[in-house]
Amino acid sequence: MRTPTSGHTVVVDKADLADFLRSRRERLRPEDVGLASGPRRRTPGLRREEVAVLAHISTEYYVRLEQARAPRPSAEVLAGIAGALLLTDTESDHLHLLAGTAPTRRRLVCRDVRPSVLTMLERLPRTAGFVIAADFEVLAWNELAAALMEDFGSxxxxxxxxxxxxxxxxxxxxxxxxxxxxxxxxxxxVMQLRATATRYPTDPDVVSLLDDLRTAPDFERLWRRHDVQPAAMLTKTFENPAVGSVTVDCDSLLLEESDQHLVLYTAPAGSPSADALALLHMAGPLAAER
Structure with a gap:
């Protein structure tokens, strides 16, 4: 795909789009999409007419897409084709990119944390760690995070x-x-949530959260700024009721496949804040409530 330097016209490489559709179609078997396999097929993959039916478009139009002869497809048509071909989110994004169309997303925020990440959290006794979803819901945490912040389990x-x-x-x-x-x-x-709203425009939890947040004047003021590039937060200081001030280094690691972040708070070895974290770990989650 080529984007000109001026104007709003997007020039689509129809040949690349056709090749991508063909490659994705040929990798599927009828049973993958709930169809009977039937007699032996002369060519691999689904038939073009089967994809068209699954995507709710005409067979003629889909054939022309694979022949690089069709007009540029709409976002809705591409979404239907992506579903018919069982494309992953990355593949769907690539399909829209080839067609010069912004992706139309209907997926929900992932709230299931990978077991290996849960195990990692438990193996970090001197690190306060937790996982947040794309909408800032805390999904998993270790005992030190609960002691430093609050007992999320309650x-x-x-x-x-x-x-x-x-x-x-x-x-x-x-x-x-x-x-x-x-x-x-x-x-x-606010900046992260604006990006989240773009990625999950139909997730009811995201919609409800934003409706609630926009009743807050401070949120609405920041929302109207349309900022989208958050600055890195490298350190922060907590005022904890049990141990007082705790200054930590902040690291936020993207778990790309689930669109979650693993947030880790650590303190330099031998520092007063490291000693405070050690005391909090021994005290447990109730320390945050004292």
Missing amino acids: LVPAQRNLARRAFLDPAGPDHLYGVSDATAFRHHA
Whole structure:
């Protein structure tokens, strides 16, 4: 695909689009999409007419797509073809890119954490670690994270949402575990949520969250700025009721396949904050409530 430097016309490489569709069709078997295999086929994969039926488009139009003779398909047509060919999210994005059309997403935020990540969290006794979904819901955490922040296990999912806590906490906008960068975090959260809303426009939980957040004047003000590039948050200081000030280094690792982030808080060995984390680990989650 080539995009000109001026104007709004997108020039699509129809040959690349045709080759990609053909390659994805030929890898599928009828039983993969719920069709009877029937008699032996002369060529591999699904028939073009089968893809057309599954995608709810005419066979003639699909044939012309694979022959690089069709007009540029709409986002809705591409979404239907992506579903018919069982494309992954990455493959679907590539299909839309080849056609010069923005992806139309209907998937939901992933809230299942991979077992290996859960195991990793438990093996980091000196690190406060937790996993957040694309909409800032805390999905998994270790004991030190619960002791430093709060016992997430005692909360319903909506109460475990860090963005909701940052903007809608009845205790006030700065009552976010006593962190030193509450203002910066709120700005970061708004920018990330704007991207999340683009990726999951029909997820009811995301829609509901944004509806609630936009009742908060501070959120609405930041939302209207349309910022989309959050700054990295490298350190932050918590005011913990059990051990006082704890300054940690922050690392956020993208779990790309699930669109989640693994957040890790550590302190330099031998520092007062490292000693505080060690005390919190021994005290357990209830330390955050004292």
